[in-house]
Amino acid sequence: MKLCVNLKSNHTRTSFKKYKETLDDFLQKPCENIQVFVPSNAFCEGVLHFTQGAQNFYPAQNGAFTGEITAAQLEEFSINTVLIGHSERRALGEDEDLLKKKLDFAMEKNWNVVFCIGESKECFKAGKSLEYINSQIKQLELSYNKLVIAYEPIYSIGSGIAANYEDVARVVAFLRQGYKGGLLYGGSVNLSNIEVFKGLVDGYLIGSAGVDVGAFIEIIKRN
Numbered sequence: 001m002k003l004c005v006n007l008k009s010n011h012t013r014t015s016f017k018k019y020k021e022t023l024d025d026f027l028q029k030p031c032e033n034i035q036v037f038v039p040s041n042a043f044c045e046g047v048l049h050f051t052q053g054a055q056n057f058y059p060a061q062n063g064a065f066t067g068e069i070t071a072a073q074l075e076e077f078s079i080n081t082v083l084i085g086h087s088e089r090r091a092l093g094e095d096e097d098l099l100k101k102k103l104d105f106a107m108e109k110n111w112n113v114v115f116c117i118g119e120s121k122e123c124f125k126a127g128k129s130l131e132y133i134n135s136q137i138k139q140l141e142l143s144y145n146k147l148v149i150a151y152e153p154i155y156s157i158g159s160g161i162a163a164n165y166e167d168v169a170r171v172v173a174f175l176r177q178g179y180k181g182g183l184l185y186g187g188s189v190n191l192s193n194i195e196v197f198k199g200l201v202d203g204y205l206i207g208s209a210g211v212d213v214g215a216f217i218e219i220i221k222r223n
């Protein structure tokens with residue numbers, strides 16, 4: 001299973017150093033399927049047993065992009081795994097055009113991409129989930145061999161309640177019609193529900209349940 005943690009804006013440089021050391025000690029050998037998307041101020045140097053990923057980047061090598069993180073800055077930390085399309089960044093105004101530019105740039109760089117999609121509660125309740133998800137994937141290069149799609153229903157993220165198996169299975173079946181790559185589920189995944197989606201998806205994108213390194217290690221032990 002691929003186990004990805006999005007630390008969001010949790011952890012400082014100091015606290016992530018401890019997180020990194022504890023996780024590295026536990027893993028003991030390279031595990032590229034354990035991925036941690038780190039706040040950019042806490043990126044660490046050196047060889048790690050897990051994959052260090054970036055939560056965000058601007059699709060440029062460098063330049064006049066105030067406050068953004070560019071490729072040169074990721075490359076300094078040997079980061080070649082990125083998150084694109086998380087609902088919290090979409091909510092800040094990242095639209096399909098920008099997301100497409102980011103994916104195109106990541107493909108030029110040959111980076112690994114975890115691309116997030118997912119519908120709102122209103123959309124889900126209106127029975128329009130598949131239509132909406134189709135609008136989010138139609139511009140994606142689904143054959144890119146370093147693309148992983150994370151299905152994260154927005155109504156589940158941060159709620160403490162994962163989506164229903166049947167609802168996720170319907171979306172997975174829809175995605176599988178045209179997409180053969182890796183597929184993650186995200187949305188309130190924790191130790192008590194992590195078994196539920198086994199066999200349906202290839203892994204998880206975990207938020208709050210991965211902020212504490214001890215809790216993340218317990219999740220890794222289960223998989």
Ligand code: PGA
Nearest residue numbers: 157158187188206207208
């Ligand atoms: P959550 O976050 O596990 O806290 O719901 C998941 C995510 O936002 O990727």
